[in-house]
Amino acid sequence: MRILLVEDDSQLGESLEAALRLEQYAVDWLRSGEPVRAALASTPYDLLILDLGLPGVPGIQVLRQLRADKHRLPVLVLTARSTVADKVDGLDSGADDYLTKPFDISELFARVRTLLRRKGEQRSTQLLAAGISLDPVERVVSFNTEQVVLTAREFAILEILMRNAGRYVSRARLEEGIYSWGEEVESNTVEVYISRLRKRFGSSCIETMRGVGYRVPG
Ligand code: CA
Numbered sequence: 001m002r003i004l005l006v007e008d009d010s011q012l013g014e015s016l017e018a019a020l021r022l023e024q025y026a027v028d029w030l031r032s033g034e035p036v037r038a039a040l041a042s043t044p045y046d047l048l049i050l051d052l053g054l055p056g057v058p059g060i061q062v063l064r065q066l067r068a069d070k071h072r073l074p075v076l077v078l079t080a081r082s083t084v085a086d087k088v089d090g091l092d093s094g095a096d097d098y099l100t101k102p103f104d105i106s107e108l109f110a111r112v113r114t115l116l117r118r119k120g121e122q123r124s125t126q127l128l129a130a131g132i133s134l135d136p137v138e139r140v141v142s143f144n145t146e147q148v149v150l151t152a153r154e155f156a157i158l159e160i161l162m163r164n165a166g167r168y169v170s171r172a173r174l175e176e177g178i179y180s181w182g183e184e185v186e187s188n189t190v191e192v193y194i195s196r197l198r199k200r201f202g203s204s205c206i207e208t209m210r211g212v213g214y215r216v217p218g
Contacts, residue, residue, distance in 0.1 A: 166218020
C-alpha cells in the first residue's frame with residue numbers, strides 16, 4: 001500500500017512519514033500541493049493524506065482539482081482548523097475523512113485503515129496463490145494457513161507478485177514498489193528480497209524468467 005503525504009510542517013511531516021513506514025506503508029512525502037497532480041499521474045497511490053494549510057496552492061484547491069480530474073483516490077484531510085464550516089467545506093470538496101490537529105497517531109492509523117479497507121472492498125481484498133494468502137488491507141500473510149510475519153519490503157514485493165499472480169513482473173516494477181522517492185536503489189535488492197521470500201514460502205513459490213522478471217504461479 002502506497003501513501004502520498006502532503007504536509008508543509010517539517011516536524012509533523014517527518015514524524016508521520018516515519019510512523020507510517022513503521023506500519024509497513026510505502027510513503028512519499030511532499031511539502032507543497034503543486035507537485036501532487038504530477039505525482040498522482042505517475043504513481044499508483046492507495047491513499048492521499050492532505051494538509052489543508054499549505055504554502056502556495058491551498059490544500060482545498062488540490063483536493064478540488066483531484067476530484068475534477070476524476071481521481072477516486074481516498075483522501076484523508078489534515079487541518080489545524082476545526083470550525084464546522086471548514087469541515088463541511090473539506091468534505092464537500094471530496095475528502096473522505098477529516099482529522100483535526102493535534103491528533104493522536106493511533107487515531108490517524110485507524111482512519112487510514114478504514115479508508116484503505118473501504119477502498120479494498122471495491123476490489124477483492126484477499127489475494128490467494130501458491131498456497132499463500134495475503135490481505136493487503138489488514139497486512140496479514142499466511143502460508144498453508146499458518147500466519148507469516150514479513151518485513152515491510154518483503155510484504156510489498158509479495159503483494160505486487162500476488163496481485164499479478166500467473167504473470168511475470170519486471171524487476172523495475174518491483175523496485176518501484178519498494179522504494180519511495182529519494183531512496184537509493186541497489187542493483188541486487190530485488191533479488192535479495194526474492195530469495196528471502198523463497199526461504200519463507202518454498203523455492204517454487206516464485207518463478208524467475210531471466211530478462212523478464214518474477215512471478216507467483218497463478
Ligand atoms: Ca500546514
